[in-house]
Amino acid sequence: MYINLLAAQGLSVEAVAAFEVIRVILAVIIALMSIVLIAVVIIQPSASNGVNPITGQSETFYGKNKSRTLEGLLRKLTVILAISIAVLTVLFFITILITGRQA
Secondary structure (H helix, E strand, C coil): CHHHHHHHCCCCHHHHHHHHHHHHHHHHHHHHHHHHHHHHHHHCCCCCCCECCCCCCECCHHHHHHCHHHHHHHHHHHHHHHHHHHHHHHHHHHHHHHHCCCC
């Protein structure tokens, strides 16, 4: 019924169905990326006192200098994931606006 109503507004039934599939795919991708973002943030070392949030152990001088490239990579990955989630969320809501249907 709802699909037929949207088809009457100028969207074909196939287009509405395609937007529904795209919306589900975007929701799954956003959820997975959010979980990965949470894991990346937890893995990052604390900037305050050098204590690892997972193990609770302090890092040694050797461990700090050894992981400089890993810290930089994790920070870049955090920014990339956050921006990607924001863009995908905007696309998700654009599909809602186009079809006029709530998620």
